[in-house]
Amino acid sequence: MxxxxxxxxxxxxxxxxxxxxxxxxxxxxxxxxxxxxxxxxxxxxxxxxxxxxxxxxxxxxxxxxxxxxxxxxxxxxxxxxxxxxxxxxxxxxxxxxxxxxxxxxxxxxxxxxxxxxxxxxxxxxxxxxxxxxxxxxxxxxxxxxxxxxxxxxxxxxxxxxxxxxxxxxxxxxxxxxxxxxxxxxxxxxxxxxxxxxxxxxxxxxxxxxxxxxxxxxxxxxxxxxxxxxxxxxxxIRDTADIKYYHYGGKGEKNLAHLSEDLEEIYKEQIQAPTLSFGSSPCFVVDKMSFERLADFYRAKSNWEEGESFSQKFDRAVASRFVLEDDIEPLxxxxxxxxxxxxxxxxxxxxxxxxxxxxxxxxxxxxxxxxxxxxxxxxxxxx
Known part of the structure; x- marks a missing residue:
């Protein structure tokens, strides 16, 4: 740096x-x-x-x-x-x-x-x-x-x-x-x-x-x-936020493995949200939250043999992220x-x-x- x-x-x-x-x-x-x-x-x-x-x-x-x-x-x-x-x-x-x-x-x-x-x-x-x-x-x-x-x-x-x-x-x-x-x-x-x-x-x-x-x-x-x-x-928003809040913090079945870590991964967004829907914070991706998310998946062991980390990550988060209408400042x-x-x-x-x-x-x-x-x-x- x-x-x-x-x-x-x-x-x-x-x-x-x-x-x-x-x-x-x-x-x-x-x-x-x-x-x-x-x-x-x-x-x-x-x-x-x-x-x-x-x-x-x-x-x-x-x-x-x-x-x-x-x-x-x-x-x-x-x-x-x-x-x-x-x-x-x-x-x-x-x-x-x-x-x-x-x-x-x-x-x-x-x-x-x-x-x-x-x-x-x-x-x-x-x-x-x-x-x-x-x-x-x-x-x-x-x-x-x-x-x-x-x-x-x-x-x-x-x-x-x-x-x-x-x-x-x-x-x-x-x-x-x-x-x-x-x-x-x-x-x-x-x-x-x-x-x-x-x-x-x-x-x-x-x-x-x-x-x-x-x-x-x-x-x-x-x-x-x-x-x-x-x-x-x-x-970029992680749509795990909708499922997480909709299910009272327990998460849908396909997010059950993640739900207990979401509060840690997106803790800054929860405390001081950049974007919100209603009273619930959006899980907006930033450098810190993305680093935690990537570290979470690096630590997982149930990957298919021969996969690169990028392939593993893409498979795990398929259809999960969306673009927001707002340009992100530095x-x-x-x-x-x-x-x-x-x-x-x-x-x-x-x-x-x-x-x-x-x-x-x-x-x-x-x-x-x-x-x-x-x-x-x-x-x-x-």
């Missing part, structure tokens, strides 16, 4: 001068603070050098002009519950697709469609990151001069836009109503199993959770910004352990913006179109 790696680097002394205590519960993770561009470059250079010694993916950055902003995709930001409103994603996407059919005529993958919509300002389930730390710093300093800014960074392997799981999640915008859609049937169209999907999105086994995807660069802007997208998936524990922050004081933003300009990172670099380049030329003479 990034948190432990950073702790080791800080203890060696090279970053102690930049390390500060976090005062934000949402961003309760390793936090640094810089005062100048040279500070920032020294910090990033030290991190890059330290991580280059042990493979573990790319360093990815997101610059935010206000340090209080959360890591939410645009489709979630206007929702009071931090989840999308009913069918909003579908309606936005289909409306834009119908208005601009030529824009998508040569688009072969749903992730490409999503990234095009994101590129042109349509709210989606994608969140922009960059592989260039200077681009992230520019976005921090370019707006809200009176607000403290934040560069959030993480380390992750990048998925490709044409991978089955990426295409599978990206296709969800095509479905207007997917409440309680069986997970097995949805995944089958992409030749994915339930274990393939759940282990990819709910474990850190391969450093691909959360799911970062490198898109096809549509134009010079995306290329200049070294764009990467964080792809958000939907909540779990707090992910933010605490797999991300870190660099704070930029409001009073330093203007100076940092000038220093970035001196090394060629300006508005025309970030947005290399005719309008912004003309603006830079005019500014030089006027």
């Amino acid at each position: 990034l948190e432990f790696d950073l702790d080791s680097i800080i203890k060696k002394g090279s970053l102690k001068s930049f390390s500060v205590a976090s005062t934000d519960r949402y961003y309760d993770h390793t936090t640094f603070k810089i005062e100048s561009l040279s500070d920032y470059i020294q910090l990033v250079e030290t991190l890059s050098f330290s991580f280059s010694k042990n493979p573990g993916g790319d360093l990815l950055y997101r610059g935010m002009a206000d340090s209080q902003w959360w890591l939410l995709p645009s489709i979630l930001r206007n929702s009071g519950k931090n989840r999308k409103t009913y069918a909003l994603e579908h309606d936005l996407a289909v409306s834009f697709l119908s208005e601009m059919p030529d824009l998508f005529s040569n688009t072969n993958h749903n992730f490409e469609k999503l990234s095009k919509m994101q590129h042109f300002g349509i709210p989606t389930r994608l969140l922009d990151f960059t592989q260039n730390p200077l681009v992230a710093l520019y976005f921090v300093c370019a707006e809200h001069p009176s607000k403290q800014g934040r560069v959030v960074f993480t380390r992750s392997w990048l998925s490709h836009f044409d991978e089955p799981i990426v295409e599978c999640i990206s296709s969800l915008f095509l479905i207007p109503y997917l409440l309680n859609m069986p997970l097995d049937g949805w995944l089958e169209k992409s030749n994915l199993s339930v274990s393939d999907y759940l282990f990819k999105v709910y474990t850190d086994l391969h450093d691909t959770s959360p799911l970062f995807v490198k898109p096809i660069y549509l134009d010079r802007r995306m290329e200049a910004q070294k764009s990467v997208f964080l792809l958000f998936h939907n909540y 779990e707090l524990k992910d933010i605490w352990f797999n991300f870190a922050s660099i704070l930029i004081p409001a009073k330093k933003k203007r100076k940092l913006l000038m220093e970035l300009q001196y090394i060629g990172i300006d508005e025309a670099y970030i947005y290399p179109d005719v309008e912004h380049i003309a603006k830079r030329v005019k500014k030089h003479f006027y």
Whole structure:
């Protein structure tokens, strides 16, 4: 986990001068603070050098002009519950697709469609990151001069836009109503199993959770910004909750072997439910509950000879999981352990913006179109 790696680097002394205590519960993770561009470059250079010694993916950055902003995709930001409103994603996407059919005529993958919509300002389930730390710093300093800014960074392997799981999640915008859609049937169209999907999105086994995807660069802007997208998936619910509560905690026959463990597996959801039906909590899958569920099945001995664990797991949970209609935000524990922050004081933003300009990172670099380049030329003479 990034948190432990950073702790080791800080203890060696090279970053102690930049390390500060976090005062934000949402961003309760390793936090640094810089005062100048040279500070920032020294910090990033030290991190890059330290991580280059042990493979573990790319360093990815997101610059935010206000340090209080959360890591939410645009489709979630206007929702009071931090989840999308009913069918909003579908309606936005289909409306834009119908208005601009030529824009998508040569688009072969749903992730490409999503990234095009994101590129042109349509709210989606994608969140922009960059592989260039200077681009992230520019976005921090370019707006809200009176607000403290934040560069959030993480380390992750990048998925490709044409991978089955990426295409599978990206296709969800095509479905207007997917409440309680069986997970097995949805995944089958992409030749994915339930274990393939759940282990990819709910474990850190391969450093691909959360799911970062490198898109096809549509134009010079995306290329200049070294764009990467964080792809958000939907909540997954374990329908054992209905049978469990309906049978007063005793469980149906096919769940009798599980019923006495459900309270332990989903204890956080029972105590503080993410979703509910009536007064009963839904058993929403998260990283912790999935780890307990997987451990429960690993410990079982009545498996057929020659089966892999994935085959055993898929057979045991067949037709049990469903998709919910809500997009799942990042779990707090992910933010605490797999991300870190660099704070930029409001009073330093203007100076940092000038220093970035001196090394060629300006508005025309970030947005290399005719309008912004003309603006830079005019500014030089006027």
